[in-house]
Amino acid sequence: MKKLLIASLLLCLTSCATITNSRTYPLKVNTNTQNASVKVHDSVYKLPTEVEVKRSNKPLKVTLTYDTITRDYTIKSKLMSKSSLDNIIFLGLYPEALLVDILTKKGYYYGDELFLDIYDSLPEVKRIVSGKKYIANEKNSFNVDISVPYANIFLLQPESEGVKKGAGFFGLTLGAEYFYKKNKYVKLNIGAISNFPIPFPVPLINDGEVETLVSLYSTFTDNYQLNRFSLGYGISYSFYRWDYDFGDDNYTNQKDKSVKGHGIGLSFNTYYRVGKCFHIGFVYNSTFVSIYPQTELLYQHTISFDLLWKIQI
Structure with a gap:
C-alpha cells in the first residue's frame, strides 16, 4: 500500500x-x-x-x-x-x-x-x-485506428458460476477502415479490455480476494458518418475470461478459479470527432451464442467508453 x-x-x-x-x-x-x-x-x-x-x-x-x-x-x-x-x-x-x-x-x-x-x-x-486541418475521407480511402477503451463494464456468465458483473479501466484496440462511399465505411477491429480497479496505471499489491474480468474480441462493422458523428453496427466474436484469486489470506485453502468462454454476437459503436483525428465514443459488444465451453444460447456483454485516434492513409 x-x-x-x-x-x-x-x-x-x-x-x-x-x-x-x-x-x-x-x-x-x-x-x-x-x-x-x-x-x-x-x-x-x-x-x-x-x-x-x-x-x-x-x-x-x-x-x-x-x-x-x-x-x-x-x-x-x-x-x-x-x-x-x-x-x-x-x-x-x-x-x-x-x-x-x-x-x-x-x-x-x-x-x-x-x-x-x-x-x-x-x-x-x-x-x-494549429497543425493540419481535418480532411474528410474520400471513396476508396483507408484509415488505421488505435484506441484506448478507458472505462469498461462487464456482464459475464462463466460456466457454473452464475452472472458476474464488474467495471474497471483500460484496454487497447487496433483497427482498419475502408470507405466504400464518402460517408460509409467497413471496419475490422481487434481489442482487449479489462476491469483494472483504478483509473491510472500503477502496480497493485493485493493481499485479499481479487476478481478479474477480461475480454478479447474481434468485430466487423458497417459504419455511417455524418459530419462529426459516426454510427456502426455489425458482428462480434468474443473471448471472455473470469478469474477469482482468493489472495494470501486464504485460510481455508480454497482453490483459485478461472473460467474461459467464447461467443458470437452483435457489435454497435458511436463516436464524436473532437479534433483532426481524435474521437470519443461508446462500444457495445454482446454474445448471444456461446461456442465454448459448450454451444448454447447465452447472453453476455461489455460496454466501453472509448478514446480513438484515426490515422488517414
Whole structure:
C-alpha cells in the first residue's frame, strides 16, 4: 500500500506536457507581402521564418514591418489540447496534471504557425494555424485506428458460476477502415479490455480476494458518418475470461478459479470527432451464442467508453 501511495503521488505531480514539452518551441511565421520582417522578443527575422518562442500564459507581441509600414500584433496564449488529452488517457488525473501544466507553463503555446495578414482590419486578433486541418475521407480511402477503451463494464456468465458483473479501466484496440462511399465505411477491429480497479496505471499489491474480468474480441462493422458523428453496427466474436484469486489470506485453502468462454454476437459503436483525428465514443459488444465451453444460447456483454485516434492513409 505504501508503494502504491508513493506511485500515485508521483503521478499527481507530473503530467504529459511537463515530461515531454520543453520551455521553448519553434513557431513558424509568415505573411502575405514581399520583403517583410518580423520582430519577436527584441530580435528581427526576415519572413518567412521560424522563431524559437518561450511558452507562457502571457500574450506574445510581434511587430510586422514591410515597405515603410509597421503593424503590431498580439497573439493570445492557450493550453495545448494535446497535453490535456494525454493527461486524461495516460494518467487518469486530468485536474491535477493540468494544474502542473499551468504552473510550469509547459502546457501553453501560441499555435504551430502564425500568419500575419496585412489586409486584416483588426491586427490585434491572433492568427493561429494549429497543425493540419481535418480532411474528410474520400471513396476508396483507408484509415488505421488505435484506441484506448478507458472505462469498461462487464456482464459475464462463466460456466457454473452464475452472472458476474464488474467495471474497471483500460484496454487497447487496433483497427482498419475502408470507405466504400464518402460517408460509409467497413471496419475490422481487434481489442482487449479489462476491469483494472483504478483509473491510472500503477502496480497493485493485493493481499485479499481479487476478481478479474477480461475480454478479447474481434468485430466487423458497417459504419455511417455524418459530419462529426459516426454510427456502426455489425458482428462480434468474443473471448471472455473470469478469474477469482482468493489472495494470501486464504485460510481455508480454497482453490483459485478461472473460467474461459467464447461467443458470437452483435457489435454497435458511436463516436464524436473532437479534433483532426481524435474521437470519443461508446462500444457495445454482446454474445448471444456461446461456442465454448459448450454451444448454447447465452447472453453476455461489455460496454466501453472509448478514446480513438484515426490515422488517414
